[in-house]
Amino acid sequence: MNNFWENIARYPRFFISAMLGLLLILISPFQKLLRTTVGKIIFGVSIIGIGCFISITLKNMLDI
Template sequence: MKDFWENVSRYPRYFITFTLGIFFSIFGWLKPLLKNPVSAIALLGIVLGGGVFVLLTLRGMLGLGGV
């Protein structure tokens, strides 16, 4: 039974490592775009627009308020 819990305890560490690896690779890919002010503003607009899109979609799907 000890081996079972030891194995289960590895999954959160794997998930955190996997998620951080994805974020670091995406940030490394987008880092050159942040050097140019025009592309940095465009990137910020895309990120904010995507966040608002997800927020409004979830509110509409869950019926949390008028859209």
């Protein structure tokens, strides 16, 4: 029974480490993009564009 609880205690640590690994893999292309000035501008404009798109979509969906 003790072995069972040890295994159960390992799952949250595995989940956290897997999510951190996934986050690092997803962020790594953006780190390369942010090294140049043009890349920073492209990144900033795309983040603002995505934010505007989500805002407009939610306003239209919720009829605000």
